[in-house]
Amino acid sequence: MAAISAFPPSVPAPVPAPAGLTRDQLLELYYYMLLTRTLEERLVALYRQAKVYGGLFRSLGQEADAVGSAYALDRARGDVLSPLIRNLGSMLVHGTEPVEILRQYLAKGDSLTRGRELNIHIGDVARGFIGQISHLGDMVPVMAGVTLSFKLRKQPRVGLVYVGDGATSTGAFHEGLNFAAVQRCPLVVVVENNGYAYSTPTARQTAAKSFVDKAAGYGVAGARADGNDVLAVYEIAKAAVDRAREGGGVTLIELITYRRKGHAEHDNQSYVPPGEIERWAAENDPVDRYVARLTGPLGIGRAELSAVEARVRDEIDRATDLAEQSPPPDLADALVGVYADPPAAPLLWYRRGLRG
């Protein structure tokens, strides 16, 4: 997590807070939720300027679910995160820098994928997050194997993988979860139930009353929380991470949230019942709810929140300037690194002499 020193020095002495979090940590959660939302807003601006390549996927209204769950991991201990397209917040918590996200969306040569992949299909195994692919469900067996390696090597490390309500319908989800359950891998599987898979409502995705009902069928622990309450999410995720670390195996967590934007920017959400989005925005925005809680019962002053807001704005402005200056990908790189050996694919015959 970001260095605490980044906060104003004059922070009052920590007071005990919910979920065993310090006052600084409570503010840090706010920082990441806001960073996620603001960064996505910046990306939308760039998208409208046609600077973004590929689809732009929003997590508006889901920031608490992403941030709160990833916050339960311990990067210092080598925990590994497997994010999906709605998990920008999780990635930021786990150490991805805003400038890396921007470079990626702008398809820059110095992005984490060097322009090879789109949106947040990025990873850095050294920093403990694994790049996703489009094919839904695949990351579950992959993370079963990541965490199997922890078990085989007796490392006290934990993995966390997300699946959408829609992705639970894939065979890969089933095979991966079952494998991890049988092997008692230290894995937390978070089902983000945001009501829709593209245009498909949850009721057409499964006949189950809730996704947590699947836990018993795999013989794993199950838990469910309000995905828009960042502290509730953190608590439930932390318990699952601790259980995994102690050898208790897999936990299937269902987080109830709502996808307020379309599947991607192009989607006009014509299929959503009128008023539904507005209701969630007005009554159940995770940032608003958390601000109310911070400034209310948790007794954090508005000034401190403003400081966080200023920091976020400033960081994203600087990151954007930096990212825009990045160079485009280098053509010579296009054929490099499919295999360790050979180091590059051959240039095709009619290009020799012509280019490259």
Next chain:
Amino acid sequence: MAAISAFPPSVPAPVPAPAGLTRDQLLELYYYMLLTRTLEERLVALYRQAKVYGGLFRSLGQEADAVGSAYALDRARGDVLSPLIRNLGSMLVHGTEPVEILRQYLAKGDSLTRGRELNIHIGDVARGFIGQISHLGDMVPVMAGVTLSFKLRKQPRVGLVYVGDGATSTGAFHEGLNFAAVQRCPLVVVVENNGYAYSTPTARQTAAKSFVDKAAGYGVAGARADGNDVLAVYEIAKAAVDRAREGGGVTLIELITYRRKGHAEHDNQSYVPPGEIERWAAENDPVDRYVARLTGPLGIGRAELSAVEARVRDEIDRATDLAEQSPPPDLADALVGVYADPPAAPLLWYRRGLRG
């Protein structure tokens, strides 16, 4: 089901019996269980004479589960059955003739697959059973589609598909069951928990306490029965079939049974704990249990059972003679019928003139 007239004419007037079955039906269940067991014994004899091609899969000790469940279907109403390798009994109940099974195992040209496929990978859609393939799980989505067609056409027909404890781990099982559940297809999914998948005990296949625990995760009805009690199996299957026919959707049934023989004849079962097989054979043989019940509380005389036994022996002897006389497949048939159009694949260039 086989014509009742095949039974001795002097049968006493039917008396009310369990599961709403007539006396003749109770005897018919015995007939099919015995037919299954005896036919498999005949196949073993032929296998030892090296007349059988491919593996020989036994259902010894599972006859009640296969026969009792398939007996719940109504062929006259066009119900469709999807059997697996342990479901010889189901196929016989659903109308497959012993001679057809023998021809298939002997790879004869007039077998239902004309020598193209092995063991009981056979079907006849006209008679309401669908030929399985080796890839486990696939028959579940296929039967979801078969029964979806019943629903779309408003036909009062039902489908029944089997999966082994091992096959429940496949993605195809998951995707097919979920699809059928969402569509409320008139489908009964029978999980035959016989303790092993090849050499793998159920505990290494799933961490779930029981397979019926999966039902809630799909939002379908779940039921569980002693798979070696043919009447209990019939009752639970009949209830599920009726529910499906009335528009109640999918039922997931778990039948507890035990695979007394190896995965196939070649398997020496070295991995089975000593005494386990013997215990099941001595204490929980489905035929023995049913005979005791028939001759005890159900008051059926030994003579009547002997008549059935004689009939079975006789039918199988005649079927064997018939099958052995069948011709081998015709070479010219090898290239026929991959597509409706073209009718046959071309003979390769170096064979023209040489053969065919």
Next chain:
Amino acid sequence: MAETTYLEAIRDGLAEEMERDPSVFCLGEDIGVYGGAFKVTDGLLGRFGPDRVIDTPISETGFVGAAAGAAHMGLRPVCEMQFIDFISCAYSILTNYVATARYRAFLPCPMVVRGPSGGYVRGGPFHSQNPEAAFLHTPGLKIVYPATPADAKGLLKAAIRDDDCVLFFEHKYLYRRVRGNVPPGDWVVPIGRARLAREGTDLSIITYAATVWRALEAAEQLEREDGLSVEVLDLRSLLPLDDEAIVATVKKTNRVLLVHEDTATGGIAGEITARINELVFEWLDAPVRRVAAHDVPLPAAPALEDFVLPQTGDIVAAARWLAAY
């Protein structure tokens, strides 16, 4: 005769077949209310109702298998892959269950699996694939991949009427970029016949899908700048291949350039080269050569994608080499 886009032609073909034959129905992800990721099925739900335009869970094996089961019972399902890249998730059930159904069990399995395919759209490695080669060694399947609105409509109608499983690949780059006349009435294009897209005498380019248009561009440039007369054969059907048309063009020009968007290694140009060797080796005045994608996963950044995929300039360069051979 009004001009239609490639996408509209597909939608029209689908709607006409659903109109004509009540046993035809569609299933796939987000094809109903939303009308599909590319709006190919837009309006069909309203027209034909939820029993004939079924939104499925995210389960390619599930709904392809379900389609097969329904097909056994006499229906004619049309499955949409949201992107053809996800047909890989149904690879086993398609190649093992569906493809063999008739041969091993005499089960009718008339069904179509269709979806947006191909690159040149900055879609990256998982939204740009050309899977045809992976299915080419699977007897029991048919494969078509049209390049024009007329073929898109005519081949889709033929695919739906075919009594076996047809993989119908639609090139997403062409969806809205290509318009053309579609003959009126019940327009059906038989599966298994190639289309002569351009007549020529000096050299033949054999290709299909999006690269047909690049080949035509190249042909014009070669005529303009080099006075070369280039013939372009649009295969349209990849399984079965139209050997007659391939033989005819080779006999006519004696020089063949194979062009496709799939990777060079393992792409179907290999199969075509083998057939040319077998059928008309003596007629070749030059080696059969390939223009295809470089052997890497397709990168997303525009400059990289353009570098990896075959471009008009590549076809021109290769054709000049062949002509000069």
Next chain:
Amino acid sequence: MAETTYLEAIRDGLAEEMERDPSVFCLGEDIGVYGGAFKVTDGLLGRFGPDRVIDTPISETGFVGAAAGAAHMGLRPVCEMQFIDFISCAYSILTNYVATARYRAFLPCPMVVRGPSGGYVRGGPFHSQNPEAAFLHTPGLKIVYPATPADAKGLLKAAIRDDDCVLFFEHKYLYRRVRGNVPPGDWVVPIGRARLAREGTDLSIITYAATVWRALEAAEQLEREDGLSVEVLDLRSLLPLDDEAIVATVKKTNRVLLVHEDTATGGIAGEITARINELVFEWLDAPVRRVAAHDVPLPAAPALEDFVLPQTGDIVAAARWLAAY
């Protein structure tokens, strides 16, 4: 140097690598207690324990994906498909996730997927498959398919040490039928190099796996009966292919017969024909021809299987035609 069967050679290679490198482990169905459907992993559980020989649920996508995840973390998993026919169930995760891991995300993914492949054993359509062609257009994968005990051991060791995913196809017909000497010590055969199985000057047969032995039989018969000197090149590695060795044999004999057990249409003979056209067209005195399986699912009955698959007599007939050309 004792003679070893093809199967023992694989087991030895596996055991030696597990001995040498603690990061190597095996996973698959029934490979532990039971030792695998063909007993390839027999004894490994006792020797290396349950953490390194893992019996999995019936989930090819599950354990192949798990292997990839473990490989990212520095382990070297070896997955067994009980029959290679079931690799189709992991087709998506292999071609999309595993094959692209290094290119799209710089993720190391050193793993092997191995299993009993091929026909001539009356296994029917689902226990006799040769899936190599389906993976040939997937950059990021490597494919090997040995024909001898020495190559089986040496290539398996190379595959396990390779830093990318290698598909290791084992021909089940050869498991116990072929014995041979395996060089002692740490015997490793580099991936990507073909093996000259027989020297000759009149004609080249290029093949791999079980048909190598049929080709050798045919070569002897042709020498005996026709006085023909036939060279046999065993490819061993299918991705990457050994272009140098292919070029060398074509330049030497100027006549090429490609033989494989997979179907003619879509089999990898097409790719090889294309490469020969590109690299040594001028050296051909006759068309490159194929001997392969007929284009049907493989039937189980002995007479039918023998009819559909390429036999020694077919190779002889085709070679005579080529030699007389």
